[in-house]
Amino acid sequence: MAQTDPNCIFCKIVRKEISADEVLRDEHVVAFRDLNPQAPTHVLVIPTEHAAHLSDFMQQAPAQAAHLLAAASELGRRFGPGGYRVVMNEGADAGQTVHHLHAHVLAGRRMTWPPG
Ligand code: DGP
Numbered sequence: 001m002a003q004t005d006p007n008c009i010f011c012k013i014v015r016k017e018i019s020a021d022e023v024l025r026d027e028h029v030v031a032f033r034d035l036n037p038q039a040p041t042h043v044l045v046i047p048t049e050h051a052a053h054l055s056d057f058m059q060q061a062p063a064q065a066a067h068l069l070a071a072a073s074e075l076g077r078r079f080g081p082g083g084y085r086v087v088m089n090e091g092a093d094a095g096q097t098v099h100h101l102h103a104h105v106l107a108g109r110r111m112t113w114p115p116g
Contacts, residue, residue, distance in 0.1 A: 080107025
């Protein structure tokens with residue numbers, strides 16, 4: 001059975017215990033609009049299975065990690081025909097605030113580099 005954390009906010013979105021503005025859902029991922037958007041399109045893509053970090057998930061479920069990236073690129077193409085950015089924050093230095101792996105997909109404006 002897939003791992004889940006009863007206290008994790010993103011697991012609650014997977015289980016539909018709290019609502020989210022979903023743009024994609026399948027067996028392995030859910031994608032929904034970020035509550036605090038940083039671009040005209042800002043979507044989070046999460047695995048349905050709980051893993052805190054990309055590095056854990058690569059060990060635990062590499063096929064699902066690849067599926068998550070495939071979903072992020074599909075959504076990037078859908079929402080950002082002119083280009084898009086995929087960001088994954090891991091750990092305190094990167095500013096990770098929700099400890100359920102997620103890819104941010106940002107599109108709809110010109111991005112700058114380096115990120116803050
Ligand atoms: P990060 O800093 O990479 O851990 O980003 C976490 C993101 O999750 C942040 O941009 C805000 C978003 N977020 C947190 N809680 C919720 C929620 O309950 N619903 C939605 N849609 N987004 C959330």
